[in-house]
Structures are given as C-alpha cells and as structure tokens.
Amino acid sequence: MRNDWVCAEYVRTRSDDIVDALVEHVGITVTSVAGGFVLALVLAVLARSWPRLRALILGTSTVLYTVPSLVMFSLLLSVTGLTATTVIVGLILYTLTILVRGILTGLEGVPPDVREAAVGMGYDGLRLLRKVELPLAMPAVYAALRVATVSTVAMTTIGMIVGHGGLGNLIDRGLDSNFRAEVLTASVLCVVLALVADLLLVGLQRWRTPWRRGVS
Amino acid sequence: MNGPVERHSDDSTEQRMIRLDGVSKTYADGTVAVHELTLDVRRGELVVLVGPSGCGKTTTMKMVNRLVEPTGGRIFVDGRDVTHVDPVGLRRGIGYVIQNVGLFPHRSIEDNVAVVPELVGWPAKRRRERARELLELVGLDPTTHGTRYPHELSGGQRQRVGVARALAADPPVLLMDEPFSAVDPVVRSQLQDEFLRLQDDVRKTILFVTHDIEEAVRLGDRIAVFKQGGVLEQFDNPAAILGAPATDFVADFVGADRGLKRLSVTPVTEADLEHPPVVNLEDELATAGFAMGESNWAVVLDAEGRLAGWVSQEMTTTGTGRVHDHARRMEAWVELDDSLKVAFSEMLQWNAGWIAVLGDGDRYLGVLTPSTLHTALRRSVEADLLDVAPDEVVLETVQDA
Amino acid sequence: MNGPVERHSDDSTEQRMIRLDGVSKTYADGTVAVHELTLDVRRGELVVLVGPSGCGKTTTMKMVNRLVEPTGGRIFVDGRDVTHVDPVGLRRGIGYVIQNVGLFPHRSIEDNVAVVPELVGWPAKRRRERARELLELVGLDPTTHGTRYPHELSGGQRQRVGVARALAADPPVLLMDEPFSAVDPVVRSQLQDEFLRLQDDVRKTILFVTHDIEEAVRLGDRIAVFKQGGVLEQFDNPAAILGAPATDFVADFVGADRGLKRLSVTPVTEADLEHPPVVNLEDELATAGFAMGESNWAVVLDAEGRLAGWVSQEMTTTGTGRVHDHARRMEAWVELDDSLKVAFSEMLQWNAGWIAVLGDGDRYLGVLTPSTLHTALRRSVEADLLDVAPDEVVLETVQDA
C-alpha cells in the first residue's frame, strides 16, 4: 500500500472523522482563548493596580507555561477528569503568559493625558477601565490575542493525550500508524485554521477599532 | 498671607466661587509643588495662573477637582469644602480642559464632547443635540466634524473640541490647563479671540493655566504669578502686574517689554485725548483755514458731528470752495475702550501721525497721537500703583520736549 | 517667475550659495507640497522660510540635502547640482538641525555633537575637542553637560545641542527646521539672541524654517513667506515684508499688529533724533535756566560731552548753585542701531517721556520721544517701499497736532 503525503482518497473517505476533529479543535481553541482572555484580563488589572502582585502574576504565568503538557494534563486530570475541560483548562493556563503581558502592555500604554482627562471628567473605577482604558489598549490586546490564538491552535493538538486533541488526535494516530496523509492533512488543517482565526481577529480588530482606520 | 498684594479682599464669601485657603502640596518624593497658597476666584471671573515650567500651576489646578489631594489647607468650590465631597461627582460638575487636550482617540468628536452628559445619564438624543450645539459654539461644523475622530482634526480644531467637551454639561466652573499651548501662534491668537467671545457669552468661573504671559494678559481678569516651589508672587489684574510688578521675579517674568505688553490691556479713555481744530464739511475753506490757527491740519466732521475725514492747512490756502471738496477720507479710527495697542497698530499701519477716537453712536471724541498714547499708558500705570482712577493721576516727570 | 517681488536679482551666481530653480515636489499620494519654487540664499545670508503648518517648509528644506527628492526643477548648493552629488557626502557637508531636535538618546551630549566628525573619520581626540569647543560656543559647559545624556537636559539645552551638532564639521551651509520651537517663549527668545550672536561669529549660509513670524523677523536677513501648497507669496527683507506685504495672504499672515512688530526691526538712526536744550554739569543754575528757553527741561552732559542726567526748568528757578547739585541721574538710554522697540520699551519702563540716544564711545547724540519714534518708523516703511535710504524720505501726511 502506498503511503503518500497527500491522499484525496483519505480526505474523501474519512471526511466525517476530519470534520469531527476540526469541530472539536475549533471548540477547544475558542473556549480556551476566550477563557484565557477573561482570566488574563482580571490578572492584568490586578497586576496593574497592585505593583507588588505584578511580579508574582507574571512569574507564575511564566512557570505555568513551562510545565510540560504531559505533566500539566496528568495533574489536571485529578480535578477535571478525562474531559475536554482538562485540555481547555491546560490551554487557558498556557495562554496566560502571552495574554497577561499583552493586556498589561496595552493598559500601560494608554496615554496618561487621556486617562487624566477621563478621571478629571468624573470617570471612575470600572467605567474608566471599560470605556477608556480597554478600548485604547485594544491594539496591544489584539496583538496578544492573535499570538495566543495561533499558539493555542497548535497546542490544542496536544490534547490528544487525554483523547481531546481535535486534529491532534488525527496527527497522533497517523504518526502511530505511519499514515502520512493523515498527519499532513491534519497539520495543514491546523495551519489553515490558524490562518483563518488570525484573519478573523484582524477583521474583528478593524471593526472594533474604527478610530484607527487610516492611522498607519 | 503676606507678600503679594491682594486686592478686593472685602468680597463676600458668597462671591467667591473657588477659594484656596493656605493650600500646600508636597509630593511623596518631597517635591514642594505648592506652598501655602491662598487665592480666590469670583463668580464669573477668569483667573490665570502663570509662571515658569514646574512652578506648580498644574498641581494647583488639579487640587481643585481633587486629581491631586492637598497636603495642607482647604479648598472650597461654591462654598463647599471639596475634601468632603465625592470626587467623582465633584469632577462631573467642573469642566476640565487638560494640558495637551487629552481627547479620547477612540471616540468620534461628537462622542468626545458628550462624555460628561453621558456620565451623568442624559438620554442619547439630548447628548447629541448638546454636542452639536457646542461644536457650533466653538466654531466647528457639527455635520462635517462631528463624526470624525480626533486624529482627523488639526491641532487647533482639537483644542476647540477640548473646550467644547469641558462645557458640555454646562458646569459653572471650568479648569483649563494650557488649553491653547499645542498650536502655532497664529492659530493660538485666533483661539484666544474666540474664547474671549465665548466667555462673554457663557460667563463661567474659570481657573486658567498658561506659561505665556501674553496669553495671561490677554485673557485674565486677574493673574496669579507663581514662582518655583509654588510660591504666589503676585495676584492682581493684568495692568497692575505689568505696570507694577510686586517683586523682581515678577518684573523679570513679565519681561523687559512689559511696557509694550501693557498697551494691549490699557483702554483708550476720554481723558487721554487731544483736541485738534475741528471744521465742518460744509465750512468754506477760508473759514476752515482760520479755525485751524497754527495747527497745520484739522479734523472734519459732518453735520451730525460724525467723523468725515481730515483736511490740511495747505489745502485751505491753495484750494477754493468748501471743505468737503478737499477733505480726505479717514481710513481708520478706534473706539473708546479699544486698547492702546489697537490704536497704535492702526496708526502705524495707516502710516498716520494720529488716529480719531469715536464714542457711542460713532460720535467723534478727539484724537490720539503717539505722545498722548504714551502719556495715557504712563497715567494708567501710575493709577494702578496708587490705586486711584487714571484721571486723578498727575504725572510727575517731564512729558515732552 | 512672476508673482513675488524678487530683489537684488543682479547677484552674481557665485554669490548664491543655495539656489532653488523652479523646484516642485508632489508626494506619492498626490499632495503638492512645493510648487515651482525659485529661491536663492546668498553666501553668509540667513533666509527664513515662514508659513502656516503644512505649507511645505520642511519639504523645501529637505530637498536641499536630498532627504526628499524633488519631482521637478533643480537645486544647486555652492554651484553644484545636488542631484548629481552623492547624497551621503552632500549631507555631511550641510549642517542640519531637525524639527524636534532628534538627538540620539543613547549617546552622551559630546558624542551627539561629534556625530558628523565621527562619520568623516576625525580621530577621537580631535572630535572630543571640537565637541567641547562647540558646546561652549552654544553656551553649555562641556565639563558638566558633555558627559550627560539628552534626557538629562532641559528643552532649551537640547535645542542648543542640536545647533552645536549641526555646526560640528564646520559646514558652510546650515539647514535649521524650527530649531527653537519646542521651548517656551522666554527660553526661545534667549536662544534667538544667542543664535544671532553666534551667527555674527560664524557667518554661515543658513536656510531657517519657522512658523513664527516674530522669529522670522528677528532672525532673517530675508524672509520667504509660503502659503498652503508650497506657493511662494513674498521673498524680501523683514522690513519690507512687514511694511509692504505683497499680497493679502502675507498681510494676514504677518498680522494686524505688523506695525508694532516692525518696531523690532527698525534701528534708531541719527536723523530721527530730537535735540532738546543741553546744559553742562558745571553750569550755574541760572545759566542753565536761560539755556532752556521755553523747554521745561534739559539734558545734562559732563565735561567730556557724555550723558550725565537731566534737569527741569523748575529746579533752575527754585534752586541755587550749579547744575550738578540738582541734576537727576539718567536711569536708561539706548544706543544708535538699537531697535525702536528697545527704545520704546525703555521709555515705558522708566516711565519717561523721552530717552537719550548714545553713539560710539557713549557720545550723547540726541533724544527720542514717542512722536519722533513714530516718525522714524513711518520713514523707514516708506523708504523700504520706495527702495531709498530712510533719510531721503519726506513724509507726506500730517505728522503732529
């Protein structure tokens, strides 16, 4: 039997498999990035408000990032079991290092005069954050989101360890059984997925930051 | 407080819209930004804080809306001690134009202007109307500019939006921190003009910061001159600051040409005028020549006593007929209460040795010459020094060769 | 070229250090920044480009050192067509002070100043010496400031370093793009003074950009006024620009008070002086009183004809003894060639109706009064218009009441 890198037959006969994997992949990626974003936002705001927490939060997120995925997932299993949640929680923890830094950079980059004008006109606390600081932090936040999303697309594959790796399941199986078409198809889909996600984010950014159109 | 001359100290408390009472601010790093400052701004008055960079002007202003908490003394706005007031509510009730404008780059011009109305919960429609009205007030077309973003405006337009934004919720008090500093001199003077007109309309109580003494003189009802370390050197009206600097520091700060600067704050008064011979349009030339006496020219008025032009001795001797056949039309004049600077500029511009001064209803009052102009200026300086009306002043020194 | 009045067109080509010949620049996006500009700068001359923001001043300047390539016309520096020259070499031979200074934040002040010498390969020791010498020239102490970094200097000090840097390799030509724009008015006028003194020393050929007409008038040998779209409206000396604006645009740009501005560019000349009675320190009071005639005061000179003070008619009639027992000391005077503005300022400041004018070696020449000052100004305007010497001008209109 031939073992080509590209095999139309494979794509045709296993399309159900591929679609399932793809759907799972997208689901896990989106949930992870969204969850990571929310958590990172809270952490970044904390880190900004209490400079003493800053080093702790940034340090912890770095350490989390360095935990090898096998170890991370084994440890999480005790809490979340053999579910996609394990993968998602793991990936959320992995995205933190990028997202927290990105959001923090964005918040710290808000021009001080704009912030001061806002406070001087009576903006306070959450409202200041929501209406002034976050929108202005958007460019940096989107940049971080893009990196985080693309990395998460790649890292989702590692979820295969607990059986929820989306396209990673296909890659793993293909590697195990030396099925090149399966490996390549899934890998290419990963890249395509990342590309699409990236483009979507760029589009979203353009749509959500109308004031930056025309600014180079 | 000792030191600076404080006038009008007999104001009723009610009149004082903003009052700083022995206020000090020492920053955490030990910088003394403001030192025991006592100062008040009356209702509808525009007080300018002026001084070199870093002398504590911005700090003083920020203490009023509690962006900076004073380390000593008390501050009242409209009779209430600001330290006992919720800062957020306080700020919404005080218009604030920040140094460098600080527009929100992510909001359209209209939305920028409507920020405070939005904060205090006006409905969208009313906010919008208010924003458009204000843009018009500051000389921007709401239709073309309203939907743009700040980066699409020029520096001068942005400054205007900053002012509009501060006025949005119609606050009785405005704080303005170098609102016109980021634009070139031409645009700046244009903005100042518009601002003066605006203030005539809206009559806000304004605390205004600048480091440009000319701007201070032009805009301020009173001027507070600070020096390094937040020490108030003098607090008085512009004419007094220019005419009678209380300390060497102030004299230095207002500049060697403060005399010239004073021209722009000293109005033409009737007492300063000279009265050259006057002839009537319908007079015969010969009569006119006789009326002139030794003077070699005369002012020509029409039947209603309005300014018609001038005629020279020469014409009356060489020409024939009536004055109106020979009189030259007057190209320029000034009105009572115009500044001496305007008068002088007009004189120079029209290349004339004198300029006519008109009163109410274009009534001719007299003329101003370089010498009388100079005398008027000196008289006004003396008057301020002695705190009497200018016409009570007798100039001591020799006036004319 | 038609349009602007161009004078002195009989200069030899050799005299023209920078020559722009029908130069245009249209940017890639279609913006016409400069339109068919013809302009020249003579050896040792300082030409100021002035105009509203965005009118193409910076673009014009950058075409000279080829930071921007023209899309039409030709540019010569010292007779060579710059488009045929290696741009890098060209730039090393032209000092350049950039808008906003643009110092290198990672280099010490000394190293910043020595950039061009380093580029052209001077040995380290010589570079260092040159840098220190230049710092001193622009009024910075090389020992305290040389080893600092740009962020450790004030805005004004940085501007000085920018100028020093441009002078480092002693280039015959300097391009200066709003070199003093980033500082407050007080510091700016100080920098301008120093710069004028410096230029007297080094006599470079300078193309200078500003949007401040006062700066232009103060510094320029000639001024080129641009309007939007890079159109040259007028190119002439400051007095002419102020006195006889070629177009409405120029008149508007130089401002309604251009007459007053002109004060600062018109020197005091001997022809403008009045000559009040003069008495000697050693004269008897009675003799002095007699000498005064109808005048109610007189200038007092010492035995060597130097200014000693003044004495009033009143004193001579009420007092006894000699003049020197009663004369008052003179507080201020001006020198021939000081500007009329200085004279007027001094008069106002010392609250005097006249001011003495001294010539070489403190010799007393006469006095200036507000009226003569005004006459002097008008005479100079006329002279410029007719292109004759001021003392040939006969003022037509009536001068005095």
Next chain:
Amino acid sequence: GDDEEVFQGDGGGDETAAGGSGELTVGGADFTEMVIMQEMYAALLEDAGYTVDIQSVGNREIYGPALESGEIDVVPEYAATFAQYLNTRANGPDAPTDAPIATNDAQETVEAARPLAEQYGLTILEPAQAADQNGFAVTQEFADQHGLTTISDLAEIGRPLTLAAVEECPDRPFCEPGLENVYGLEIVDPPLALGFSSTRTKQAVQRGDADLGLVATTDGTLGQFDLVLLEDDKNLQLADNIVPVVNTESAGDDAVAEALQPLSETLTTEHLTELNAQVDAERQQAEDVAAAYLEEQGLL
C-alpha cells in the same frame, strides 16, 4: 504514598448494571490494537444491552486513574504489563525489577495480579489466548545477512548491538537487562528511546540507526518497514495476553464478564496481527474492522 488516591475522589461512575443495561464507558490507550479491542468490547457490550461510550486516551498513566474512579468502566489490557503496573502502584517504581509478579504464563500472572487489582477496586477478567508481547525486530536484510531467526542468533554476530526501545529499557528485565543476561547480547548503552513499537523505532531500525527495535509481536506494519521479528526462543517475554479489566463497582457484574468472555475464547494472536494490519496497513477504520471480525466469528 499514593498520588493516585486523589483520582478516586471523583467516584461517580455508573450505577451497577442490572442484567445488562445501563451506561458503560470502554476506554484505554489510543494505539491501533487497543482501539480495535475497545471497539470490539463496545460492540459486544452494546449487543448485551448496554449503552456504550468509547474513550481512548494517551497512555496508562492517564486512563488508569480514570478506570479506578469509574470514569472508565472497561479497559482492554495486557496481562503482564498490567500486573507490573499494579505492582508499581502498590510497591514503588523499582518493584517490577526487584519483586516481579508477572511471569510468562498468562493464568499465573492474572492470578497474582488479582489481589492487587482488588485493592484499587478493579476486577481482572479472563485473559484471551491472543497475546501481544514485546518482540525484537531487525531488518530483513540484516536477518538474511546474518541468518537470523531467533534472538539467540544475534549473539553470534559478535559485536555490540544498537537497540531502539523505550526510555525505561535499561531498568526492565524484558529489555536491555534481559537481552544481556538471558541472551548474552552486548547492547550499546544507552538504547535509543523512541517508543514501544512506534513508527520512529521502526524507522530507526529500517534506516540502520539501530540494529534492533523493540516492537509489538502483533504489529501489522513491520512489513512496511522491511522488518522481521526474531523469535523469543528463551521465553524472556512475559505473558502479555489480552485481558479485560473492569471497575468492580460499576462494571463488576457477571453480565459484563459474560458478554466479553466469548471474545477472549476466540481471539488468537494471529487474528490480532491480522486486525492490526487491516487498520495500519490497509487503512481501514478500527470500528469497521472490529465489527467485521466479530460477525465473521459469529460473536454478534
């Protein structure tokens, strides 16, 4: 100390199946052979009336705790390997070397393991005849050149051999120590750690990076890599017969055992190899292969 204790906290599991009804999760490792076994177990259990879900995951460290907690109910296992796993769990990482309980007899091994399994709430059912043991493969060319058919033949080559195996090979009696002590081979230290019967291991041998690779005896793709198995003529390898392991509480009733028993009785090593080949070499879906086999054998 037992870290996995934590995993039992989340007990859950399904209610005890009464007479073959209820929900069961069949799980286990995610390589081909195990996936086929899971599919077959699932099919049989469904046939017996259960609602079955399949959950394949990376390796035993992942699914082991899940089995104990009842998140997974039924797992296909290898008798000896599982016994050693339990041994390690109970007695520490060095126990398989110091006090092995697995032997090369399947029944014996299962008997020895059952008490340990009980400790963790697990029941080991009856082992099948089919076994997938650790085997050693060389390239066809190498075998021909040296006339190799058994592992013992390797000894005559007379030079140290390179081995592609797993990370723990130097510690395991069936691996490096066994080859050296039982067969008297000289293995170049360290062996390459490329995984058990993984594509990488097989490629390494095929390319000549290693002389000898640790593979599964039922690996269906050896042919693709031009590899041949050498016979374990000294019975070094333990009895890795396929055996169902269930969570006692959630799947310990007889109905489950009865549903799986026929397969254990039918399945042979040859069948297993053939099934593997159908998936790995012929690229059929594990699910289809499993169904076809069961029908062919009349088990459905």
Next chain:
Amino acid sequence: MDALIEAFGWFGDGANWQGRDGVPTRLWEHVWVVAVSLGLACAVALPIGLWLGHVGRGGTLAINISNVGRAVPTFAVLVLLFLTPLGLSVWTTILALVAFALPPILTNTYVGMREVDPDARSAALGMGMNGLQVVRKVELPLAVPLIMTGVRLAAVQVVATATLAAFVSGPGLGRIITSGFGRQDVAQIVAGAILVAALALVVEALMEWLQRAADPVRRARQRSSSAASRRARGSAAIEVDRAIETGS
C-alpha cells in the same frame, strides 16, 4: 503536595545526579540545545527583521507568515524532521526549536526598528549616515529593548518546548520526564517538570539582566542617576530634583 515532597525526595537521591541520565548531564544538554537553537534563530531572524524594519516595507507580511507558522504543532515538525536525513542527530531537535523561536524574535525586531523615533532616524540621515550606519549607530541601539524582549520571550518558550526532544530520543530534561512516565515514577515526573520550570525562570532572569545591560538608553539613564547622587553630595540640589524627575 505529596508529589512535590516525593519530588524533593527524588532530588535527594544521589543516583539521580550521576551518569548519562543524571540531572547535570540532562541539564547541560538542555541548556546547550536551547542556547544553540536560540543563537541560530537570532542569526536568522535578526538580519531579516533589521532589514525589513529599516526599509519599512513587507514587514507585516513576514510577521504574519512567521506567526501563522506557530500553528504547526512542534511535535509534528519534530517527527517530520526525524524522517529527513537529519534523523537521530541533535539537529532535528534544534531545527524544530529554531522554527519555533523565529516568530517572536522576528516580530519584535521588526516592530522595534519601526518604533525608533523618526526624528532620530531623520537626523541620522540628514547628517550623512549611509543606510548601514543608520542601522548600526542609531536604529539598532534604540531597538535593543524590544529586540531583547523578543529574544527573552523566545528563550523561555524554547526552554519549555525543548522537552519535546525526548520524543526522538533527543537530549535534555524532557528525557527525565518521559523516563518518569515510562517507569510510572510520579516523583521523577514532577522533579523533571520542576527542573524545566526552574531553568525557565533562571533564563528569564538572565535575559532580563541581559536586556538591561544591552540597552544603551537604559544604561545611560542608570549612569545618570548614579551621577546625580554623586552630584547631590556635591550639594547641587537642583540637579537632583531634575534627575529624579527624569530619572526612572
């Protein structure tokens, strides 16, 4: 918690510190692989980033491409490279890691170059620096902080990702972890993870120090504040005020 205590027990066992799979050997391998990969990644990404940043064109595209490249699972890259003639050699690991480290370095270098104060660049050109001199004397020194941030990010990520080398019998701390898995030795697994995390933190700290040391502007500032304190002792109080103002 138990696992942590056991892991410390594992560290306490002298046997784990010796020989071919001892901690020092694996640690050294790990450091070596990371250093070489990072060095190569810099050697590739820096010139490209500097050039694109200097020219100011095409950067966005290059960044996007290298960024989307992150989506290729690194372990797939590893296994694919294993199929090439590189095979078992350490270069398989290194190449996969280089590909992984490129995006952050390239992106930050490009952005760093673009963020250089245009006035400084314009001044440099106007004074007659040629392209190379502008890069060397002005743009690069000013871009250093951002470039170093990119390198630092890449370094930490590479330290973490290098554990995948164990997949192809490669070098490094990943072997300790896989061996832990093979032997079902939780203590060893956790100990391996701790080693990786600790190494990552050390690298992070080191890079932070390097970043400070390499940033000429920052150096300038530090120097100035110490100079300011010296001056302060010389009683020039005003100077100190100003230094504090601009200091940090």
